[in-house]
Amino acid sequence: MTMLSLKLSRALSGGRATPPPVDRASLLVTLLRKRAAAHNVGADELEAMLRDQIRWALPMEKPEEPASGFGPLVD
8 A cells, every 4th residue: 555545544534533514514624624635645536526525515695685774785
C-alpha cells in the first residue's frame, strides 16, 4: 500500500468514527472536513464527489420579504 493510499484510508476511517449527522449543518461540517482531507492527500475524484455532496447539503432559504411600510426601492 502506498503512503498516499494509507493517508487516504486513515482520513476516511477518521470520518467514519463520528456518529451520523443529526441535521444538515452538521452534515455540511462533516463533508467539508472530508473534502479537506481528500484535497490534502490529492484524491481529486473523491474531492469532486464531496464537492457535489456539499452543494446538496448547503441550506436553501427563500429571500426575505421587504419589511412592511417600505415601498419598492427606486433610484
